[in-house]
Amino acid sequence: MHNQRNVNAALEWSMALPAFLILVFVILLNTSHTVHGQLLQLGESVWEGYFQLRQDPVEPTCDPQMDIDAEVQKRIEAAPPADEFDLFAAPPPDPEVLRQSLTASKASCQLKHQHYAENMDQITTGVEVFRSAELAVSKLGEIGLSAERILLAVLVLICGGTALFRRHHIALKPMETVMDYRVAAVAQGIAFTVLFDSVWNFKDIVFSAGVDVSTEHAVLHWMWIAGFAAPIFISIYQFFVIPDDAKPGGSFLRAQLSVPLYASMAIGTGLYFILSGHPAGVAIHLNQMMEMSQLFLNVGLYVWIGMLLKRTDMAQKVFNIFRPFNLAPEIFAVVLVILAALPTAYTGGSGIFVIAVGGLIYLELRRAGTRRQLALAATAMSGSLGVVLRPCLLVVIVAALNKEVTTDQLFGWGVKVFLLTTTLFALYALLTRKGESNKADFSNDAWSQFFTSLRPLIPYVIIIGVVLAIYALLLDAYLDEFSAPIILPVMLLAIIAYERIAQEKGLLKRENLNADYVESRLANSFADLKHGRDSMEKTLRESTTEAIVHIGALLMLMGMSMSLGGVVERAELMSYIPVDFNSVWLAMAVLVSILVVIGMIMDPYGAVVLVSVSIAGIAYQAGIDPVHFWMVTLVAFELGYLSPPVALNHLLTRQVVGEEEVRLSKEEVIGENFWYRHEKILLPLVTMATALMIVAFIPLAIGYS
Numbered sequence: 001m002h003n004q005r006n007v008n009a010a011l012e013w014s015m016a017l018p019a020f021l022i023l024v025f026v027i028l029l030n031t032s033h034t035v036h037g038q039l040l041q042l043g044e045s046v047w048e049g050y051f052q053l054r055q056d057p058v059e060p061t062c063d064p065q066m067d068i069d070a071e072v073q074k075r076i077e078a079a080p081p082a083d084e085f086d087l088f089a090a091p092p093p094d095p096e097v098l099r100q101s102l103t104a105s106k107a108s109c110q111l112k113h114q115h116y117a118e119n120m121d122q123i124t125t126g127v128e129v130f131r132s133a134e135l136a137v138s139k140l141g142e143i144g145l146s147a148e149r150i151l152l153a154v155l156v157l158i159c160g161g162t163a164l165f166r167r168h169h170i171a172l173k174p175m176e177t178v179m180d181y182r183v184a185a186v187a188q189g190i191a192f193t194v195l196f197d198s199v200w201n202f203k204d205i206v207f208s209a210g211v212d213v214s215t216e217h218a219v220l221h222w223m224w225i226a227g228f229a230a231p232i233f234i235s236i237y238q239f240f241v242i243p244d245d246a247k248p249g250g251s252f253l254r255a256q257l258s259v260p261l262y263a264s265m266a267i268g269t270g271l272y273f274i275l276s277g278h279p280a281g282v283a284i285h286l287n288q289m290m291e292m293s294q295l296f297l298n299v300g301l302y303v304w305i306g307m308l309l310k311r312t313d314m315a316q317k318v319f320n321i322f323r324p325f326n327l328a329p330e331i332f333a334v335v336l337v338i339l340a341a342l343p344t345a346y347t348g349g350s351g352i353f354v355i356a357v358g359g360l361i362y363l364e365l366r367r368a369g370t371r372r373q374l375a376l377a378a379t380a381m382s383g384s385l386g387v388v389l390r391p392c393l394l395v396v397i398v399a400a401l402n403k404e405v406t407t408d409q410l411f412g413w414g415v416k417v418f419l420l421t422t423t424l425f426a427l428y429a430l431l432t433r434k435g436e437s438n439k440a441d442f443s444n445d446a447w448s449q450f451f452t453s454l455r456p457l458i459p460y461v462i463i464i465g466v467v468l469a470i471y472a473l474l475l476d477a478y479l480d481e482f483s484a485p486i487i488l489p490v491m492l493l494a495i496i497a498y499e500r501i502a503q504e505k506g507l508l509k510r511e512n513l514n515a516d517y518v519e520s521r522l523a524n525s526f527a528d529l530k531h532g533r534d535s536m537e538k539t540l541r542e543s544t545t546e547a548i549v550h551i552g553a554l555l556m557l558m559g560m561s562m563s564l565g566g567v568v569e570r571a572e573l574m575s576y577i578p579v580d581f582n583s584v585w586l587a588m589a590v591l592v593s594i595l596v597v598i599g600m601i602m603d604p605y606g607a608v609v610l611v612s613v614s615i616a617g618i619a620y621q622a623g624i625d626p627v628h629f630w631m632v633t634l635v636a637f638e639l640g641y642l643s644p645p646v647a648l649n650h651l652l653t654r655q656v657v658g659e660e661e662v663r664l665s666k667e668e669v670i671g672e673n674f675w676y677r678h679e680k681i682l683l684p685l686v687t688m689a690t691a692l693m694i695v696a697f698i699p700l701a702i703g704y705s
Helices: 002-046 068-078 095-122 125-165 178-207 215-240 252-258 261-275 281-291 293-310 314-320 329-347 350-367 372-381 393-401 407-431 444-475 484-504 520-525 527-531 536-570 584-601 604-614 616-621 626-641 648-657 659-667 679-701
Strands: none
Touching: 002 125, 002 293, 002 444, 002 484, 002 536, 068 095, 125 215, 125 281, 125 293, 125 536, 178 215, 178 252, 178 261, 178 281, 215 281, 261 281, 261 536, 281 293, 281 536, 293 314, 293 350, 293 484, 293 536, 314 350, 314 444, 329 350, 329 372, 329 407, 329 484, 350 372, 350 536, 350 626, 350 648, 372 648, 372 659, 372 679, 393 407, 393 604, 393 626, 407 626, 407 679, 444 484, 484 536, 536 604, 536 648, 584 604, 584 616, 584 626, 584 679, 604 616, 604 626, 616 626, 626 679, 648 659, 648 679
8 A cells, every 4th residue: 555655756756756846946046146146246346346346357458567768669659650641641750749648558457457456356255255256146037037048938838738638728618528528639639739739830930031040949949849649649648548437428529528728729720720721830829828938837836835825724724714703605605705815816827826726725615604695606707806906017017018007096996996896795795694693702701712723823923923034034036026935935835834744743733624515536635634644745745636627728728818819919809999989988898798798708917018009008098097998907807808609707616616516516506496406607607797897887877088
C-alpha cells in the first residue's frame, strides 16, 4: 500500500512538476525585480556612487603628464604649410589657442585619471561580493523577462494538455454517454488540427519575411507547432478509448453541448480565417496573448493560490466567526458573497476567482445548511461584485487604454456599484427565501462564542502581518494588484507550513467537516480538510495537480477568446453599430445589449481591449459620460458571464463543485415552482440585470451624462 502511494505521488509529480516550477519561477522572477531595485538603493547608500562601481572602470588612455609646450610645437610642425592661393585652406594654428586647448584637455585628463583611481580604490572586496550578487539578480530578471512568453506557452500547453487528457475542459454539458465522449474527441481533434495548420502557416510567414527572427520567437513558433500536434493524437486515442462509466448510446445533437467551448471557438474562428484567405489568423491572435504574458501567468498563479487556500484552515476559521449568530442561509450566502468581493478585486476577474475559491465557498454554504440551488447561485456570483473595487486589474487596464477616465474616478463609482449589487443580491435572496428563516441569535452567549472564534485567527493575522511587513520593509513592496500574485503564494505557503508544524506538535487540530451532506466527489476533493496531517510535499503536489487542469481549461478558453475577438475586429462587425444616435437613451440601450453579448463570449481582458478600440468612441460621441459608460460595461460583462446559454461563471462553478452536486441540486427541487427549480441561474441573473438597468439608465434620468 505504501509503495502504491509512492507510485501515485510520482505519477502526480510527473504532470505537476513542470507547471509547479514555472509558477515558482514566475514568483522568483517578479520578486527579483523588486529585490534588484532594493539592492541598487542599498549599494548607493553604503557606497556613494555605487552605480559607477557596478562594472570595473576603464583606465583612461590620455596622458595626464603631457608636456604642453612640446605638444604645441609638435602640432605646429605637423600642420600643412599655408597656401596663400587656396581660399578654403585652414588657417595656420595659433600657438596660444593650442596652448589653452591642450591645457584644458590635460586638466580633463587628470580629472579622469583621478576618478579612475578613486573608483578603483572604492572597489573593495565587499563591493565585489555585493555587486556579484546584485548583477546575478539583475541577470535573473533579464533572463526571466526574455523567457516570459515561452513560460506562458509552456504553461498553456502543459496545463491545456493535462485538461484534455483528463477530459476537464469547459463545456455546456458534461460528457456522459459514449456519443458525448466521441463527439467531443472528434471536435477537439479538429480544433487542434486547425490550430496546428494556423501556427504552421504563421511560422512560414514569419520565417519567409526576410527579417531576422530572434531565438526566443523561433523557439515559440516550434513550441506551438509541437504543442498542437500532440493533442491531435490524444484526441484520436480518446475517440477509441471511452471511460468505463460512460453510458451507452447517446444523441448526436445533444452531444454537441459536450464539445468544450475552446474547441468550438477554435473551429469557428479557424474556418473564418481559412475561408477569408488568412489561415494564420488564429495563431496571430493567439500570439497576442503572449504580448500580455505577465497578465496570463498571473491567472495561473491566482488559480494555484486558490488551491493552496483550500488546503488551509484559515477560510474555515473566518467563516466560523459567523456561525454563533445562527444566520439564515440566505443571509449567510450574502455575507460570503460580500467577503469574496475583496479577493476578487485582487484577482481582477470573476471567473478566475470562481475557479480558485468557488469550491471552498460552496462547501461552506452547504455546511451552513444552504440549499444547493442557492449555494450554486452564490458561488457563481461570488466573483461578480468585486470587479469594480480597488485595486482590480481590469479597471486599471480600462484606465490605461482610455485617457478619458482615471482609476480614481472608476474606483470611486465602483464602490457605489458594489453597494448597489450587494443590496440587490440581499434583497432578492431574502424575498425568495424558502420556508421559515432561522432566527438570528445575537445574545450574550452568541457574542461570547464570536469572540472565542476570533482567537484561532490570531496566528494567521500574525503570519499575514509578518509576511506583509517583510515585503514592505525589505522590498518596499505592498499588497496591490501588481504584487498580489507574488505575495499571496508566499503568504499561503507560510500559513500551510505553520499548520503542518502545529499539527505535528499537537498544537492544532483540524476540524472534522462532517461532510455527510455532500456526495463523495465533493467530500473527497476536500479530504485534506477532514483528515489533516498531510506533509508539505503532499499539499504542494495535490494543490498543483488540481490547479493545472483548471489553469489549462481557463487559459485555453482565454486564448481562443482572443481569436474570437480577432474575428469580430477583422470582420468589422462593430461597424454595423450606428455611429449617430438621435437619443442617448437609444444609444445606451443598444450598447448595453452589445456589451452583454460580448461578456457572454469573451474573457474580460480581451473584451476590454475590443470595447476600447471599437465601441467606447461611439458611446462618447452619443453623449454618454466615459466613467458612466465604463461602469455600465463592467456590470454588463458580469451579467454576460452569468447569462445562458454560455453562463461562463456557472460552468466554472460546475467545474470546481462537480457534476454530482449539480445533479443533486436538480433532484432536490423536483415539484418546486419555476424560481426554485432554476434559482442558481435566476438569482444572479435578476440581481445583475436589475443592477445593470439602474447603472445604465438612472444616471441618464438625473442628467449625469
